Amino acid sequence: MLTGDAARESAKPLKISQSVVDSILSYAKMSHPKEGILLLRGKASMDGMLVDGVVIPPSATHGHGFSSFPLGMLPSALSLVGVAHSHPNGVLQPSTEDLNHFYGRIMIITAYPYESENDLAAFNGRGHRIRYTIF
Ligand SMILES: [Zn+2]
Numbered sequence: 001m002l003t004g005d006a007a008r009e010s011a012k013p014l015k016i017s018q019s020v021v022d023s024i025l026s027y028a029k030m031s032h033p034k035e036g037i038l039l040l041r042g043k044a045s046m047d048g049m050l051v052d053g054v055v056i057p058p059s060a061t062h063g064h065g066f067s068s069f070p071l072g073m074l075p076s077a078l079s080l081v082g083v084a085h086s087h088p089n090g091v092l093q094p095s096t097e098d099l100n101h102f103y104g105r106i107m108i109i110t111a112y113p114y115e116s117e118n119d120l121a122a123f124n125g126r127g128h129r130i131r132y133t134i135f
Contacts, residue, residue, distance in 0.1 A: 013048035014106065014122060014132040021117055021134055023054045028086035028114040035086050042081040044105055051081060051106070084108035092119065094127050106130060 020040070027036045041053035082104035092111040102125045110120040122130045 014051070014130050015048065015135050016051045016108075016122070016132050017053075018134050020051050020054055021120060024084045024086075024108060024110050024120060025114045025116070027054075027056075028110045028112075031086060032112065032114070033088045035088060037083060037085045039080050040082045040084055040104070040106070040108065041079055043079065044081055049081060049105065051108075054084065055080075080104055082106040082108065084110065086114065087111045092121050094123050099125070099127050 024038060027038055030036065037057055039055040039057055040051050041055060042049060042051040044050075080103075084107070085098075087109055090112040092109060094107060094109060098107065098109070105124070107123045107125075108120060109123065113119065117134060122132050124130055
């Protein structure tokens with residue numbers, strides 16, 4: 001059972017564009033067997049959240065793990081709503097480390113084999129899965 005912030009967060013609709021889904025899946029395939037990281041652009045409002053673009057991190061740290069990503073270097077002018085990264089081990093769940101380094105409002109994880117949106121899931125800062133629709 002969700003309480004407080006988590007419940008409110010989960011109740012808000014999350015929409016992800018088809019092109020963002022495709023970009024995350026193909027970037028993950030390209031990075032495999034290393035982990036790929038993409039920044040998520042979008043808009044958050046009272047009504048929910050929209051993810052409509054991806055940005056390759058300024059100093060992409062392929063293969064060094066999500067935790068070493070230099071979040072302090074993020075360009076603040078971009079409307080970033082979170083981070084997407086891949087799990088080459090096929091686990092479609094955030095690790096403890098992922099949650100400790102949570103950035104923004106949502107985290108998208110795609111797990112090997114990165115074939116479709118079934119290999120992709122969105123989570124909030126508490127590691128709860130957020131339902132999303134593709135537009
Ligand atoms: Zn991870």
